[in-house]
Amino acid sequence: MTSSLKLSNRARPLLGTIVEIGVHTSGWDVTHDIISTAFNKIEHIQSLMSRFDDESEVTKINRLKVGQELVVSSDLIRVLEISNDISTMSGGVFSISMESAPNTDVLELQTNGRVKRLQDGLIDLGGIAKGYAVDRAIDYLRSTQVESAYVNAGGDVRAFGVPHSILVRHPSRPNKSVASINLSDNALATSATYFGEVNADQSGRIVNPMTGRPVKSGLSVSVMASTCVVADALTKCMLMLEDRVDPILHEFNARGFLVHGDQVTSFPKIIDSSVSHAN
Amino acid sequence: MNDDWFKLIGVPLTTLVMAGQVCAAEYLTVEQAQKLMFGNEASFEQSDVKLNRAAKKAVEAASGVKVERRVIPTWKVFDGGKLSGYFIVDEVIGKHDYITYAIALTPSGEIKQLEILVYRENYGYEVRNPRWLAQFVGYDSQTSLDLGEEVKNISGATMSCRHLTEGVNRVLATYDLFLKT
Numbered sequence: 001m002t003s004s005l006k007l008s009n010r011a012r013p014l015l016g017t018i019v020e021i022g023v024h025t026s027g028w029d030v031t032h033d034i035i036s037t038a039f040n041k042i043e044h045i046q047s048l049m050s051r052f053d054d055e056s057e058v059t060k061i062n063r064l065k066v067g068q069e070l071v072v073s074s075d076l077i078r079v080l081e082i083s084n085d086i087s088t089m090s091g092g093v094f095s096i097s098m099e100s101a102p103n104t105d106v107l108e109l110q111t112n113g114r115v116k117r118l119q120d121g122l123i124d125l126g127g128i129a130k131g132y133a134v135d136r137a138i139d140y141l142r143s144t145q146v147e148s149a150y151v152n153a154g155g156d157v158r159a160f161g162v163p164h165s166i167l168v169r170h171p172s173r174p175n176k177s178v179a180s181i182n183l184s185d186n187a188l189a190t191s192a193t194y195f196g197e198v199n200a201d202q203s204g205r206i207v208n209p210m211t212g213r214p215v216k217s218g219l220s221v222s223v224m225a226s227t228c229v230v231a232d233a234l235t236k237c238m239l240m241l242e243d244r245v246d247p248i249l250h251e252f253n254a255r256g257f258l259v260h261g262d263q264v265t266s267f268p269k270i271i272d273s274s275v276s277h278a279n
Numbered sequence: 280m281n282d283d284w285f286k287l288i289g290v291p292l293t294t295l296v297m298a299g300q301v302c303a304a305e306y307l308t309v310e311q312a313q314k315l316m317f318g319n320e321a322s323f324e325q326s327d328v329k330l331n332r333a334a335k336k337a338v339e340a341a342s343g344v345k346v347e348r349r350v351i352p353t354w355k356v357f358d359g360g361k362l363s364g365y366f367i368v369d370e371v372i373g374k375h376d377y378i379t380y381a382i383a384l385t386p387s388g389e390i391k392q393l394e395i396l397v398y399r400e401n402y403g404y405e406v407r408n409p410r411w412l413a414q415f416v417g418y419d420s421q422t423s424l425d426l427g428e429e430v431k432n433i434s435g436a437t438m439s440c441r442h443l444t445e446g447v448n449r450v451l452a453t454y455d456l457f458l459k460t
Contacts, residue, residue: 011304011306011394012393012395013393013439013440013443016437018395018439020304032315167288168285173289177288178288180286181285222285257285264287
C-alpha cells in the first residue's frame with residue numbers, strides 16, 4: 001500500500017444512525033461516485049428491511065396473516081436464513097420476533113424466495129440488518145478499483161485493505177476508550193448500554209427474551225467476525241448469554257470481549273485449538 | 280488463539296480523530312457538496328433565507344421544530360439557464376456539538392440528496408439502535424419524518440440522527456413557506 005493513496009470519507013444519516021464510508025483511491029471524482037453507490041447499497045437494504053418504511057418487505061411481512069405467503073428478495077431471505085441459524089444456536093435468545101418467539105415459530109422459509117407466516121407478531125431485523133447492509137456496501141466497494149475502505153454504521157464496522165484502527169468506547173466512561181482493535185478484511189460490531197445515557201426506567205434497548213427484561217446497563221460487548229452481519233447478531237447473543245456464547249463464537253470463527261465496569265472478559269473462554277484467527 | 284487481537288487502551292476520545300469511526304470529521308466542503316449533488320456544470324446563486332420573528336414562528340408551527348438560526352444559507356441552482364433545485368446548508372446539535380449538513384432539493388421541494396459536511400461529535404463510537412429511520416430521499420414537506428414512536432437508549436450517533444430528522448423537517452417547512460414558487 002503506497003502512501004500516495006488519499007482517504008475520502010463521507011457520512012449520511014441512514015439505518016437510524018450516522019453511516020460513514022471511507023475509501024482510499026487517487027482520484028476525487030471517481031471516489032465520490034463510488035462512495036455514492038456504496039451509500040445506495042445501504043439505502044437499498046434499508047428500504048427492504050426497515051420496520052418504519054410502509055413499503056418495505058419487513059412491513060409487508062408484518063401485515064401477513066397467519067398462513068399467508070409472500071415472495072421476498074434474496075437479500076431478505078439471506079438475512080432470515082442467518083438469523084434463523086443464530087436463533088437456533090442461541091436457544092432462541094436471538095430472535096427477530098418482537099414477542100421474542102423463536103424465529104422458526106414465526107416464519108417459515110420456503111422455496112423460490114417465499115416466506116410463510118406461522119404465527120402472529122411483529123418482526124424487527126434491527127439486530128442484524130445493519131450489519132448486513134454494511135456487508136453489501138463492502139461487497140460493492142471490493143468490486144471496484146478501491147484498494148482499501150471501511151464502512152461504519154454507528155458501531156458496526158467492516159474494513160478491507162490497510163489496517164483500520166478502531167477504538168471502542170468505555171461503557172461507563174463515555175469520553176474514554178477501553179480497547180483498540182486493528183481491522184483488516186474483517187468486521188467488528190459493538191453493542192452497549194452506556195451509563196448516563198438513558199433514564200433508569202428505560203434502559204432496555206436490548207431485551208433478554210429469557211427474562212423479558214432489558215439487559216443491564218453499563219455493559220459493552222464487541223464481536224469480531226469475518227462478516228458484519230454475524231458480528232452484529234453475535235453481540236446480542238453475547239450480551240444475553242455471556243459465558244454460554246462460546247459455542248456460537250466457535251461456529252462462526254468469531255471472538256469477542258465484554259466490558260462491565262473495569263472488568264474486561266474475552267470470549268471464547270475455552271480455546272478450541274482448531275479455530276484459527278478469523279481471517 | 281489468545282487475547283492479542285485487541286489491546287486494552289484508555290485514551291480520551293475527545294482528542295482523537297480516528298480512522299474507521301465517526302468522531303470529529305470534516306467530510307465535505309460546501310463547494311465539494313455542491314458539485315457532488317448538482318454536477319460540475321451547475322451554477323449557484325446564493326440567496327439566503329432570512330427569517331423575521333413572524334417567519335420563524337411560522338416555520339416552527341409548520342415543522343414542530345424550534346428554529347435556532349434566523350439566516351439559512353441557501354443557493355438557487357441553475358443548469359442550462361433553468362432552475363434545477365436548491366442547495367441548503369443547515370446545522371443541528373448532535374448529542375453534544377453541532378453537525379453541519381447540506382440538503383439538495385429538487386425545484387418542487389423533494390429531497391434529492393443529503394450529505395453530512397462536518398460532524399463534531401466528541402463521543403463518537405456508537406451503539407446500534409433497533410429502530411430504523413425512514414428513508415430521507417423522496418420525502419417532501421407533506422411527509423413528516425419520524426424516527427419511530429419510542430426511541431430508547433439514545434446514543435450519540437442515534438441522537439444525532441434524530442436531530443437531523445428534525446432539521447430536515449424544519450428545512451422542508453422553510454422551503455414550503457419561503458422558497459416554493
